[in-house]
Amino acid sequence: MAFDTPPVSPFDIAQTHPGLGVLRMAxxxxxxxxxxxxxxxxxxxxxxxxxxxxxxxxxxxxPELARGLMAPxxxxxxxxxxxxxxxxxxxxxxSALFGVPQISDxxxxxxxxxxxxxxxxEAARCDASLAARFALLVMNVGKADSPKEHLPVHYKxxxxxxxxxxxxxxxxxxxxxxxxxxxxxLAECERVHRVSKVRAGPVAAxxxxxxxxxxxxxxxxxxxxxxxDFRAYNGHAGQIxxxxxxxxxxxxxxxASDAAQPAADDEERVAAHAQAIxxxxxxxxxSAPES
Numbered sequence: 001m002a003f004d005t006p007p008v009s010p011f012d013i014a015q016t017h018p019g020l021g022v023l024r025m026a027x028x029x030x031x032x033x034x035x036x037x038x039x040x041x042x043x044x045x046x047x048x049x050x051x052x053x054x055x056x057x058x059x060x061x062x063p064e065l066a067r068g069l070m071a072p073x074x075x076x077x078x079x080x081x082x083x084x085x086x087x088x089x090x091x092x093x094x095s096a097l098f099g100v101p102q103i104s105d106x107x108x109x110x111x112x113x114x115x116x117x118x119x120x121x122e123a124a125r126c127d128a129s130l131a132a133r134f135a136l137l138v139m140n141v142g143k144a145d146s147p148k149e150h151l152p153v154h155y156k157x158x159x160x161x162x163x164x165x166x167x168x169x170x171x172x173x174x175x176x177x178x179x180x181x182x183x184x185x186l187a188e189c190e191r192v193h194r195v196s197k198v199r200a201g202p203v204a205a206x207x208x209x210x211x212x213x214x215x216x217x218x219x220x221x222x223x224x225x226x227x228x229d230f231r232a233y234n235g236h237a238g239q240i241x242x243x244x245x246x247x248x249x250x251x252x253x254x255x256a257s258d259a260a261q262p263a264a265d266d267e268e269r270v271a272a273h274a275q276a277i278x279x280x281x282x283x284x285x286x287s288a289p290e291s
Contacts, residue, residue: 026044208266
């Protein structure tokens with residue numbers, strides 16, 4: 001697949017700070033399917049080896065990273081950075097994901113680093129927002145050092161992931177909306193994947209946590225993250241994400257309930273939502289929220 005952009009050459013990184021040039025070259029590569037030639041790769045590697053990446057300020061890092069994430073092939077940026085050794089310097093938390101197994105719904109575990117690449121490719125295909133693409137980049141960083149005896153399961157990765165994401169956002173100068181969505185995806189994406197018709201109570205509580213009614217745009221962003229994460233798994237590319245449709249059914253039931261009888265307080269509203277969702281799911285006996 002080719003993009004209508006000119007080939008990238010070493011000249012593109014020779015006109016700026018050498019350290020920043022490495023990231024700029026990688027970002028440019030995300031706009032094209034043209035691979036860098038040996039001269040370009042050697043130049044990038046030399047800047048990394050010289051330690052010039054350590055001199056970069058957050059205000060210089062973020063624009064180039066954002067450019068690469070929003071390009072037609074954001075995975076190319078990460079591949080280039082990894083190939084020249086820059087990924088372990090600029091994004092060591094992401095670099096550490098390569099080689100770490102992740103359980104999937106088939107018999108083959110996935111490599112978390114490759115999964116990040118695939119999810120970003122899916123994000124580009126559906127024209128996801130910058131915040132969604134950043135969330136996909138960082139939301140699994142707590143899994144990099146999961147105890148080996150537990151793999152490919154990642155117990156308590158959220159506890160490890162939150163401080164890492166917060167530190168990355170400070171270090172990169174990421175905007176608030178990117179930070180907020182990344183932390184939301186860390187906490188909720190796997191729960192969205194587990195949504196079930198027999199768990200109406202937890203679904204009602206989830207929609208409340210996600211501000212699905214008070215802040216629909218943020219909810220929509222999270223769902224876009226979940227869709228891309230789902231489609232990044234083996235054999236899921238291009239598939240319909242059934243959990244999103246299930247949640248839309250739940251949201252419609254909740255809105256109908258609110259219109260019929262507005263609740264007096266939050267607790268009453270969530271309880272009413274649980275009953276409405278249970279009815280929509282044909283699972284009334286499972287309507288009570290679970291702890």
